[in-house]
Amino acid sequence: MNKTLVTHKSNRYPALIKSDFLQQLLAFGSLIVLVLVFSLASDNFFQFSNIVGILLSTAVVGVLALGATFVIITGGIDLSVGTVMTLTAVMTGVSITYWGWPIWAGLLVGISTGALCGFVSGVAVAKMKIPPFIATLAVMMIAKGLALVISGTRPVYFPSPDKGFRFSDISLDSLFNKIIPGFKIPNAVVIFFAVAIIGSIILSRTIIGRYNFAIGSNEEATRLSGVNVNYWKILIYTITGIFTAIAGILIASRLNSAQPALGMGYELEAIAAVVIGGTSLSGGKGSILGTVIGALIMSVLTNGLRIMSVPQEWQTVVVGFVIFLAVYMDIIRRKKAS
Amino acid sequence: MKKSHKGLSVATLLLAGIMTVTACGKNSNENTSPSQEASKAPAASKAAVSETMYIPIICKGFQHQFWQAVKIGAEKAAAEFGAEISFEGPETEEQVDKQLEMLQVALGKKPSAIGFAALDSKASIPLLQQAKDSNIPIIAFDSGVDSDIPVTTASTDNKKAAALAADKMAELIGGKGEIAMVVHDQTSRTGVDRRDGFKEQIESKYPDIKIVDLQYSGDPLKATDITKAILQAHPTLKGIFGSNEGAAIGVVNGVKEANMVGKITAIGFDSGKAQLDAVREGLLAGSITQNPIGIGYETVKAAVAAIKGEPVEKNVDTGFYWYDKNNIDDAEIKAVLYE
Numbered sequence: 230m231n232k233t234l235v236t237h238k239s240n241r242y243p244a245l246i247k248s249d250f251l252q253q254l255l256a257f258g259s260l261i262v263l264v265l266v267f268s269l270a271s272d273n274f275f276q277f278s279n280i281v282g283i284l285l286s287t288a289v290v291g292v293l294a295l296g297a298t299f300v301i302i303t304g305g306i307d308l309s310v311g312t313v314m315t316l317t318a319v320m321t322g323v324s325i326t327y328w329g330w331p332i333w334a335g336l337l338v339g340i341s342t343g344a345l346c347g348f349v350s351g352v353a354v355a356k357m358k359i360p361p362f363i364a365t366l367a368v369m370m371i372a373k374g375l376a377l378v379i380s381g382t383r384p385v386y387f388p389s390p391d392k393g394f395r396f397s398d399i400s401l402d403s404l405f406n407k408i409i410p411g412f413k414i415p416n417a418v419v420i421f422f423a424v425a426i427i428g429s430i431i432l433s434r435t436i437i438g439r440y441n442f443a444i445g446s447n448e449e450a451t452r453l454s455g456v457n458v459n460y461w462k463i464l465i466y467t468i469t470g471i472f473t474a475i476a477g478i479l480i481a482s483r484l485n486s487a488q489p490a491l492g493m494g495y496e497l498e499a500i501a502a503v504v505i506g507g508t509s510l511s512g513g514k515g516s517i518l519g520t521v522i523g524a525l526i527m528s529v530l531t532n533g534l535r536i537m538s539v540p541q542e543w544q545t546v547v548v549g550f551v552i553f554l555a556v557y558m559d560i561i562r563r564k565k566a567s
Numbered sequence: 568m569k570k571s572h573k574g575l576s577v578a579t580l581l582l583a584g585i586m587t588v589t590a591c592g593k594n595s596n597e598n599t600s601p602s603q604e605a606s607k608a609p610a611a612s613k614a615a616v617s618e619t620m621y622i623p624i625i626c627k628g629f630q631h632q633f634w635q636a637v638k639i640g641a642e643k644a645a646a647e648f649g650a651e652i653s654f655e656g657p658e659t660e661e662q663v664d665k666q667l668e669m670l671q672v673a674l675g676k677k678p679s680a681i682g683f684a685a686l687d688s689k690a691s692i693p694l695l696q697q698a699k700d701s702n703i704p705i706i707a708f709d710s711g712v713d714s715d716i717p718v719t720t721a722s723t724d725n726k727k728a729a730a731l732a733a734d735k736m737a738e739l740i741g742g743k744g745e746i747a748m749v750v751h752d753q754t755s756r757t758g759v760d761r762r763d764g765f766k767e768q769i770e771s772k773y774p775d776i777k778i779v780d781l782q783y784s785g786d787p788l789k790a791t792d793i794t795k796a797i798l799q800a801h802p803t804l805k806g807i808f809g810s811n812e813g814a815a816i817g818v819v820n821g822v823k824e825a826n827m828v829g830k831i832t833a834i835g836f837d838s839g840k841a842q843l844d845a846v847r848e849g850l851l852a853g854s855i856t857q858n859p860i861g862i863g864y865e866t867v868k869a870a871v872a873a874i875k876g877e878p879v880e881k882n883v884d885t886g887f888y889w890y891d892k893n894n895i896d897d898a899e900i901k902a903v904l905y906e
Contacts, residue, residue: 271800273799273800273801273802274799276799278799278825278826279795279796279799282792282795282796282799282824282825285824286791286792286795289788373658377629377658382629382635383629383632383635384632384839384840384841386840386841401824415824480788483788483791483820484787484788484791484816484820485841486841488787489629490628490629490658490659491786491787491788493658493659531792532792532796535782535792535793535796535797535800536796536799536800537800538779538780538800541753541782541783541784542753
């Protein structure tokens with residue numbers, strides 16, 4: 230049984246890589262076109278400071294989207310990432326500011342909170358058989374409520390000592406600048422790309438990734454070939470939770486505060502980035518690189534429209550159309566392939 | 568057949584379970600919600616008396632510390648006049664629908680009066696009409712409603728307050744140049760009034776100042792990115808006005824992240840720890856503060872007067888102040904600032 234799965238996969242894999250590659254090329258092409266258009270439209274767009282600004286504004290939603298990619302590849306969905314992000318930010322803030330814990334311990338609390346929320350979603354989906362949409366909707370609301378309760382409905386501000394390491398340095402300081410002077414790329418951007426590389430390794434080089442795709446393409450077949458699907462699903466939701474926690478830490482350190490009422494709506498932006506990047510909501514197909522590009526397309530678009538002073542109402546309309554276009558192109562391409 | 572029966576009974580059980588849980592939830596909410604504890608204590612002894620004044624107060628959200636300060640003022644007045652209040656609001660200031668639901672529930676409790684800070688100045692009118700029909704006086708606070716139903720409106724004159732911000736901006740940038748605005752939303756009374764108050768003042772009094780960009784967000788992270796984009800698009804910009812706590816924090820962060828501190832005159836609105844720190848550090852040239860504690864206090868005071876049938880003025884102006892580095896620690900200003 231196991232053997233058939235393996236051969237089945239080794240047959241399928243090159244094709245998968247190939248079609249993914251094409252999709253990414255397409256998405257990357259659109260990104261380049263967008264950058265070109267905006268550069269021509271405004272002299273202020275293609276400048277080092279603005280490119281860094283775009284990357285920085287991608288970091289939070291980008292890391293969220295990276296996490297969501299895992300769950301979406303299983304054919305599931307995680308609606309809780311926005312508010313779990315907020316909850317992890319609040320937990321980090323409470324442990325550092327109110328309990329006086331050192332920063333590393335606060336980060337650990339945040340990561341554990343995210344992992345726990347992901348674990349709960351995973352158990353609800355895998356063991357309790359609650360549909361992912363509903364299970365994560367429940368976790369979304371629980372996390373949102375808890376964030377307000379634990380913070381006492383007020384923002385938690387991080388201490389910013391005059392000397393030494395500040396919490397906001399996690400996002401905004403530039404280690405990169407210390408290595409290569411002159412390139413002031415904020416840590417948040419570096420963390421975003423580091424997380425993307427780690428995510429990519431997990432997805433394409435480990436057994437977690439392989440089972441992730443297998444569950445997404447055919448859960449029943451995967452189960453029948455002796456894979457403990459429940460175990461892997463719970464693990465995958467937990468990984469999503471950990472990524473979400475990293476996004477929580479990034480947003481908290483960028484605002485130097487944990488804002489308990491934020492977070493709703495961020496999950497949809499993350500899902501949009503994943504989908505634009507070519508990951509299929511029906512599961513079994515997708516990639517980290519695609520998500521990175523998807524997230525970049527979203528923020529290049531909003532940044533470019535802002536720089537051109539397009540009224541905000543219209544910015545949202547345009548982003549909506551881009552989602553349509555991206556998904557439709559994906560569907561056409563797949564029809565041609567099959 | 569047997570199976571469907573089983574399904575049915577399971578469903579019934581589940582429904583019963585859910586109902587019990589929600590009922591419990593409601594009860595425990597009413598009993599232990601922190602917002603009520605404080606106000607219930609003084610009124611508890613009179614709870615049995617039928618004439619206890621119960622005044623639910625519906626604010627705009629928990630996103631900003633402003634509302635906590637309003638609550639403090641409301642509780643103070645409640646204790647003073649022997650009224651029982653509850654204080655609630657939706658999580659964010661975009662949830663117009665949630666707020667209307669809260670108003671609906673409050674109406675159902677047959678209150679003596681209702682304090683209401685409308686997120687949308689028109690959407691609530693049908694419900695307010697209902698309140699009027701059942702003789703429940705409505706006290707509008709913070710933002711007015713486009714209707715005559717509220718017996719009074721306890722609020723800051725946001726247009727005048729924003730005009731003061733415009734005057735300060737003009738003074739600080741030397742009366743000419745390009746400026747931009749980040750406004751917290753397009754639909755609420757405060758958003759509209761502060762935008763128009765600022766804009767009209769600049770346009771009518773300062774012909775050499777040009778507002779080159781106007782974007783909307785009260786989410787500090789989004790406002791940060793917006794500010795950076797504005798700075799990027801307008802390299803000769805001299806100043807930015809952020810119209811509430813979230814927008815102002817965003818402006819401060821954006822200016823800081825873009826390394827434009829000192830080159831941009833940033834002006835905010837309201838207070839909150841982040842804004843106060845920014846003023847002290849010189850990141851924010853100054854800000855307009857309302858008098859949130861006064862708003863809460865006047866709301867409950869007016870409600871009590873309306874319940875007793877005493878005359879109330881149609882508008883209670885609760886005032887506003889400009890604060891900057893120099894006067895932030897003055898007693899008069901300190902009293903209306905909140906962290």
